[in-house]
Amino acid sequence: MNERRVGIVMNGVTGRMGLRQHLERSIVAIREQGGLPAADGTMIIPEPILVGRNELKLRRIAEQHGLTRWTTDLSEALAEPDVEIYFDSSLTQLREKGVRAAVEAGKAIYCEKPIAESLDAAIDLARLVRDAGLKNGIVQDKLSLPGLRKLKRLVDGGFFGRILSVRGDFGYWVFEGDWQEAQRPSWNYKLEEGGGIILDMFCHWRYVLDQTFGQVKSVYCQGATHIPTRVDEQGNEYAATADDSAYGIFELEGGIIAQMNSSWATRVFRDELVEFHVDGTEGSAVAGLRNCRAQHRSATPKPVWNPDLPATEKFRDQWATVPDNEVFDNGFKVQWEMFLRHVVDDAPFTWDFVEAAKGVQLAELGLQSWREGRKLEVPALDLGGHL
Structure with a gap:
């Protein structure tokens, strides 16, 4: 059976969500099941490169899951020739910097939420990936x-x-x-x-x-x-x-x-x-x-x-x-599989950076509402141009 190996830079895997849900229960789980079938029957095999700030933790996580690729240098990871996807579950205040580096490297980008600390920054990132023509997605696991x-x-x-x-x-x-x-x-x-x-x-x-x-x-x-x-x-x-x-x-x-x-x-x-x-x-x-x-x-x-x-x-x-009526897989894994098919097969993935910006918008308006003690309307986002 043919295989399509997809390099994925996983930034922030030493954190709780990055390790448990995204690495262990999603990417490692997909690898252990033999990969993910693409539209033509080719098996998509994710090849993670672990990135974080703590060398000891990275080495331990890699050894635990039989992985060999890890680094504390994000630019080094993004420069690997097989890398197609950048994933970010790092600290919120570090996310924008990582996403911009991935855009510069021309990678598809998948991120945890919130995409940025402010609406202006979130909109700027949405424009950035749009203008660069890069596939992008935000985790909406619920x-x-x-x-x-x-x-x-x-x-x-x-x-x-x-x-x-x-x-x-x-x-x-x-x-x-x-x-x-x-x-x-x-x-x-x-x-x-x-x-x-x-x-x-x-x-x-x-x-x-x-x-x-x-x-x-x-x-x-x-x-x-x-x-x-x-x-x-x-x-x-x-x-x-x-x-x-x-x-x-x-x-x-x-x-x-x-x-x-x-x-x-x-x-x-x-x-x-x-x-x-x-x-x-x-x-x-x-x-x-x-x-x-x-x-x-x-x-x-x-x-x-x-x-x-x-x-x-x-x-x-x-x-x-209400009965199950179907088998439910891990929600994070389900969305990872959808994003992998989005990158490999150009399958639909509607949860993009525009949707990410909407989340930041509501949070920002919520904070403003609290400060001002009043109800606020939620206007349509203006990203400039057509998405």
């Missing part, structure tokens, strides 16, 4: 989660009738780092290092809302730094200068109202770390990372408010489980 795919199936099938509202709840308690080690790196809580939950999660909520329910038309956001002091990886106390929680209200096309709570300072009392509750005239559904439950209009009970008596109904038991 769309490939089993729970959200089942929810989208309900939307596309008309289950909800007219959708009225979406209520999303995301988050968990991130330890402060003193008596228990924090689960997230300290830069997440430093504004000066690109941290903050609004910049992080509003990029996700933009594509989830846009592509599942309807385009976001306005935003009102209240942010907060609930935990003002944390302890870093070296055991040093530091001031948390970035927001750790955000409470957003979004108006979508069609009159849909979406509420999204995002917090790294909440303890979980729900079935999954993120849940979306959707109400419509004909039915409702609750979707998480993997599961989705629904209640049709015809099966909706008629509860009566009576605070003087204990509840006798088990409300959760009144919902039906």
Whole structure:
């Protein structure tokens, strides 16, 4: 069987997401399954070159996965003759520099979000890859989660009738780092290092809302730094200068109202770390990372408010489980396979840098809304020229 080996510079693989989701559960998994079939039957074999700042970590990761190519020099990696794709999951504040280097080297580019720290920078990168004629993509992994795919199936099938509202709840308690080690790196809580939950999660909520329910038309956001002091990886106390929680209200096309709570300072009392509750005239559904439950209009009970008596109904038991009906692969791997086919076969990949800029736009407007205490419209992006 013919093979097409595709060199991929993977910048940021020593980080949590870059290592676990993108390297181990995507690229290594594709290699272990024998590659990915292209349109003509050729097997696409990804050949990763690991890039990061810590030589010891890179060597250890490479040895663990039977890989031989790694370097702390990005320009050296981009100069390798077989490299076709640059992937970036490095720190947000470093991403723009890496993308510009990849554009200069003429590579296809696939990136984690946010694409940049500001909308101006995100738009500039979108223009840059457009003018260079380079294939480009942004990770929008939530769309490939089993729970959200089942929810989208309900939307596309008309289950909800007219959708009225979406209520999303995301988050968990991130330890402060003193008596228990924090689960997230300290830069997440430093504004000066690109941290903050609004910049992080509003990029996700933009594509989830846009592509599942309807385009976001306005935003009102209240942010907060609930935990003002944390302890870093070296055991040093530091001031948390970035927001750790955000409470957003979004108006979508069609009159849909979406509420999204995002917090790294909440303890979980729900079935999954993120849940979306959707109400419509004909039915409702609750979707998480993997599961989705629904209640049709015809099966909706008629509860009566009576605070003087204990509840006798088990409300959760009144919902039906939405079946899988298909095999769900890892969401990051699914999008990697799509991007590889985009590069090799010119297959469609709609999640480009324009979509990436939309996410940064919503985050920037959310921060502005918080500062000014008012609702803001979300205008159409103007990148200049036709994309």
